Amino acid sequence: xxxxxxxxxxxxxxxKLQKGGSVRRAxxxxxxxxxxxxxxxxAPKDRxxxxxxxxxxxQLKQILPEYSSDVEDTRLLTESxxxxxxxKIKAKYxxxxxxxxxxxxxxxxxxxxxxxx
Numbered sequence: 667x668x669x670x671x672x673x674x675x676x677x678x679x680x681x682k683l684q685k686g687g688s689v690r691r692a693x694x695x696x697x698x699x700x701x702x703x704x705x706x707x708x709a710p711k712d713r714x715x716x717x718x719x720x721x722x723x724x725q726l727k728q729i730l731p732e733y734s735s736d737v738e739d740t741r742l743l744t745e746s747x748x749x750x751x752x753x754k755i756k757a758k759y760x761x762x763x764x765x766x767x768x769x770x771x772x773x774x775x776x777x778x779x780x781x782x783x
Contacts, residue, residue, distance in 0.1 A: 773779055
């Protein structure tokens with residue numbers, strides 16, 4: 667009995683490809699390419715449409731670096747600072763005319779504050 671050499675039953679051309687061999691092009695390929703080029707000329711072209719939400723997300727993505735640098739430069743308040751602010755609010759510290767004027771002036775000096783109003 668002979669040893670089994672071929673158990674998968676693949677044609678010799680495919681086996682040759684698996685082993686790294688090359689494949690010859692079929693004759694008449696030029697006419698096929700010509701037919702394909704003629705088809706592509708007369709065939710309608712594909713078209714992609716981007717939704718309104720997609721366009722808005724793209725715009726936001728483009729301006730993200732501008733705002734992310736602002737966030738990175740921002741200092742966070744500590745718990746004690748937050749507690750102090752809450753106590754001042756309860757004591758109505760910010761309701762005095764002098765302090766209110768000072769807070770308003772600081773808000774108006776913020777970049778882009780008046781542009782959004």
